[in-house]
Amino acid sequence: MPISHLRYSNSNFNVGTEIVVLFDHLLACKTNEHLVYLKIDWEEPTQHLSSTINPFLHACKKLKCFELFMYNTTSGVDVLLESWLENRPETLEKVIIDILYLHNGNDIPDWNNINDYVSLLKLTGLNIKIKYKGKI
Numbered sequence: 001m002p003i004s005h006l007r008y009s010n011s012n013f014n015v016g017t018e019i020v021v022l023f024d025h026l027l028a029c030k031t032n033e034h035l036v037y038l039k040i041d042w043e044e045p046t047q048h049l050s051s052t053i054n055p056f057l058h059a060c061k062k063l064k065c066f067e068l069f070m071y072n073t074t075s076g077v078d079v080l081l082e083s084w085l086e087n088r089p090e091t092l093e094k095v096i097i098d099i100l101y102l103h104n105g106n107d108i109p110d111w112n113n114i115n116d117y118v119s120l121l122k123l124t125g126l127n128i129k130i131k132y133k134g135k136i
Contacts, residue, residue, distance in 0.1 A: 002034035009041035023056040039067040049076025057089040081117035099132040
């Protein structure tokens with residue numbers, strides 16, 4: 001039976017597992033061919049969010065909903081959203097990005113860009129929501 005819904009968390013037992021390794025494995029198993037819903041709990045900040053996530057999302061030809069949980073950072077979110085203005089995954093309809101305990105003062109400038117991109121993506125028809133819990 002094909003997998004259509006997948007939730008991945010690298011907390012606790014998977015700490016240190018690179019997300020690229022997961023995506024490569026899912027592609028090798030052809031999970032991307034049937035995936036409709038993907039939720040990733042990503043606790044390891046990266047500047048390369050877009051170049052890590054986008055190739056896999058584009059390979060998912062039926063993906064409708066993508067949820068991303070990030071801990072303590074907005075690093076790379078603005079670049080990811082900007083890339084979707086030019087080349088959004090074709091079938092993607094709904095995106096939720098949930099950021100918990102945002103309190104790093106260096107991340108505050110990203111919020112202006114993120115909010116701008118969210119507004120522009122909504123105009124293209126994407127149902128997108130950025131949620132955060134914590135201090136700014």
